[in-house]
Amino acid sequence: MNESSIVSARELVKTFPSESKGAAETRAIDGLNMQIQAGQLTALVGPDGAGKSTFLRLIAGLYPPTSGELKVLGFDVTEDPQRIQDRISYMPQRFGLYEDLSIQENLELYADLHGVPQEIRQQRFERLLAITDLTQFKQRLAGNLSGGMKQKLGLACTLVRSPELLLLDEPSAGVDPLSRRDLWSIIEQLVAEEQLSVIISTAYLDEAERCSQVYVMYEGQILKQGSPDQLKQQVNGLTWQVTAPAGMKARSLQAHLLKNSEYIIDAVPKGDSVHFMTTPQHPELPDSQLPENCVAQAREADLEDAFMLILHERQNQEHQKAYSTDYRLSEPQQSELTEDEVVIQVQDLVRKFGGFTAVANTSFEVKRGEIFGLLGPNGAGKTTTFRMLCGLLAASSGTLEVAGMNLRRARAEARAKIGYVSQKFALYSNLSVVENLEFFGGAYGLHGKKLKQQIEKASKQYDLKANAKSGNLPGGYKQRLSMAAALLHEPEIVFLDEPTSGIDPLARRSFWYTIGELADQGITIIITTHFMEEAEYCDRIAIQDAGKMLALGSPRQVRERAGPDHAQDMNSAFIGIVEQARQQQTQQKQPPQEQRS
Structure with a gap:
C-alpha cells in the first residue's frame, strides 16, 4: 500500500x-x-x-x-x-x-x-x-x-x-x-x-x-x-446545444434527436434548448438530422457528459444498445383531447395542522397532457399539497377539483382516475414483480384477460423480469415497477412524488423519456422533485415555501422571475427565488427602525 x-x-x-x-x-x-x-x-x-x-x-x-x-x-x-x-x-x-x-x-x-x-x-x-x-x-x-x-x-x-x-x-x-x-x-x-x-x-x-x-x-x-x-477531456468536441423551434417543446425535440440520429449518445432538455452529445466517431451532427430551422452550437462539456460517454462505450463493448435509446421512444402524438381542458383546479387551498398552516391560500390549475412540477425546499408544504391533490389528505378549506370531481365530496371516485408513485418504494418487497402487478391490478379493478394483457404490456415496456423479487431490485428498477403498477388501470392523471430521488442519471433519463411519452398521449403528470434540472422537462412549475406560492409558470418564466443573477439554470433560479422570499419575510417581521438601520 x-x-x-x-x-x-x-x-x-x-x-x-x-x-x-x-x-x-x-x-x-x-x-x-x-x-x-x-x-x-x-x-x-x-x-x-x-x-x-x-x-x-x-x-x-x-x-x-x-x-x-x-x-x-x-x-x-x-x-x-x-x-x-x-x-x-x-x-x-x-x-x-x-x-x-x-x-x-x-x-x-x-x-x-x-x-x-x-x-x-x-x-x-x-x-x-x-x-x-x-x-x-x-x-x-x-x-x-x-x-x-x-x-x-x-x-x-x-x-x-x-x-x-x-x-x-x-x-x-x-x-x-x-x-x-x-x-x-x-x-x-x-x-x-x-x-x-x-x-x-x-x-x-x-x-x-x-x-x-x-x-x-x-x-x-x-x-x-x-x-x-x-474525465471531461474525453468529451471535448462532442457536446452541443440546439434551441427548439417555435411551437415545439424541448422534450419533443429531445425525442426527435434520439429517435432519428444514430450519432447522438445523449440528449436532455435545458430550458428552451436541448443539450446533446454526439459519438466520437461522428462528432459533428449533419444538419439534415436536425428539425427544420434548427442549428447546433458547440457548448462546454460537464462531468455528466463524460459519465454518459463512459457508460455508452461500455455498453457498446457488451453489444448492448446505448442506454439513452433502450426505451422505445415514439414521436410525440397529437392528442385528440382539447389541450386547454383543465383537469385539476385548485382555488384558495388551505391545510392546517392544529395551529400550524402547512398550505396557505394556494391557487393554480393544470391542463390535460401537462407535466406540472411542484417544487420547494424540505418542509415547504409541497408534499401536503401533493397529498391533497391525490385525495390522501383532506383540505381544511378551499376548492379542489380533480378529473372533474370535487375531492371534498367524491374522493373515492376521483382516485379511480389517478395513478400514484410514492417517494419511497411502497410495493411489497417480499413479492415478485408479477405478484405485485397482479395485486395492484386487482386493487384497481382489473381481472382476467385484461389484467394479464396489462401486466404483459407493462413488463415489456419497463423491461421487468416477472419472477424477480421486488425487494432485491436496484433503485431504478424499483421505480420502473412502481410506475408500471400505477399505470396498469390506464389513469387520466399520474402523481409522482420524488420518483427519481437517489437513482442515477441513467435511470433518471430513462424514467423521463417515459414521462414525456405519457404526456404526449394526453395523460396529465403532477411531479415533485429535488433535481432542479428535471424541472426543465415540465411544461409549468410551481415553487412553494412556508406553505405559500412563490412562483408559477413555465421553466423559462420562473428563471426570468429569479432575476439576471440567478437565471442561468433552474437550480440557481430556485435558490434565488426562495432566498429572496425568505429575506423579504424577515424584513417584514423586523421593527421599522431596525429595517432602516
Whole structure:
C-alpha cells in the first residue's frame, strides 16, 4: 500500500448468495483495483447496482471480502475490522436518527456509542451545531425536522468524534437544493479545516465535480478514474446545444434527436434548448438530422457528459444498445383531447395542522397532457399539497377539483382516475414483480384477460423480469415497477412524488423519456422533485415555501422571475427565488427602525 493511500484495493471481490435455488451468486464487487489518496474528497459514481454502497460497507469493515485484498488506514479489513471502525465514521443512505429524541439528545447518544470523552463533547457539539446551522433548534425533536435538517443532523452525529476517514453514502439524496448546498459547504469546510479524507457516493454529477478524484463504477468494477477535468477531456468536441423551434417543446425535440440520429449518445432538455452529445466517431451532427430551422452550437462539456460517454462505450463493448435509446421512444402524438381542458383546479387551498398552516391560500390549475412540477425546499408544504391533490389528505378549506370531481365530496371516485408513485418504494418487497402487478391490478379493478394483457404490456415496456423479487431490485428498477403498477388501470392523471430521488442519471433519463411519452398521449403528470434540472422537462412549475406560492409558470418564466443573477439554470433560479422570499419575510417581521438601520 502506498504511504499516502488511505484505501487500497487489489483484485477485490464480494459476492452474495442468490435467494433463488439454482441461480448464480451475485457478484457485487468484481476484481476491483483502487488506490484512494489521503486528505482528498473522492467521489464514487455509477448506475444503480454498480457496487458503490457495497464498496463503502467493505471499507467500513461491515462486510468481509470474498477474495482479494482491501486495506484501510493501513489495516486489513479481514484481520482488523474493529481497528478500522474505531478510526472512521460512516453515514449510510438511511442514517438512523432517534426521532423521539431532540437534536442535543441524538448527539449525546452517538457520543456515548462512540465513547467520546465528556471533556471534549461540549466543544465538539457546539462546532457541529454551528457549521450545520442547528444551534437554535437543538431542543427540537428529530422527528419534527425537515428532510434537509435531518440529513445535517445525521452528518453531525456521524462526526461526534473526529475520524481519520469519513464515508458518506449519497448524503444529499432526497434533500432540496438549498439543503444540498449547505451540506456541501459543511463537507468542504471539514476537508479544508481538518484535512479530513472523505469518500462519497453520489447520484449528482455536479457534486462529483467538486471532488479531487472521481471513480466511475459499473458492475463492481472501475471503468474510469481521474479528476473531473481529466474525465471531461474525453468529451471535448462532442457536446452541443440546439434551441427548439417555435411551437415545439424541448422534450419533443429531445425525442426527435434520439429517435432519428444514430450519432447522438445523449440528449436532455435545458430550458428552451436541448443539450446533446454526439459519438466520437461522428462528432459533428449533419444538419439534415436536425428539425427544420434548427442549428447546433458547440457548448462546454460537464462531468455528466463524460459519465454518459463512459457508460455508452461500455455498453457498446457488451453489444448492448446505448442506454439513452433502450426505451422505445415514439414521436410525440397529437392528442385528440382539447389541450386547454383543465383537469385539476385548485382555488384558495388551505391545510392546517392544529395551529400550524402547512398550505396557505394556494391557487393554480393544470391542463390535460401537462407535466406540472411542484417544487420547494424540505418542509415547504409541497408534499401536503401533493397529498391533497391525490385525495390522501383532506383540505381544511378551499376548492379542489380533480378529473372533474370535487375531492371534498367524491374522493373515492376521483382516485379511480389517478395513478400514484410514492417517494419511497411502497410495493411489497417480499413479492415478485408479477405478484405485485397482479395485486395492484386487482386493487384497481382489473381481472382476467385484461389484467394479464396489462401486466404483459407493462413488463415489456419497463423491461421487468416477472419472477424477480421486488425487494432485491436496484433503485431504478424499483421505480420502473412502481410506475408500471400505477399505470396498469390506464389513469387520466399520474402523481409522482420524488420518483427519481437517489437513482442515477441513467435511470433518471430513462424514467423521463417515459414521462414525456405519457404526456404526449394526453395523460396529465403532477411531479415533485429535488433535481432542479428535471424541472426543465415540465411544461409549468410551481415553487412553494412556508406553505405559500412563490412562483408559477413555465421553466423559462420562473428563471426570468429569479432575476439576471440567478437565471442561468433552474437550480440557481430556485435558490434565488426562495432566498429572496425568505429575506423579504424577515424584513417584514423586523421593527421599522431596525429595517432602516
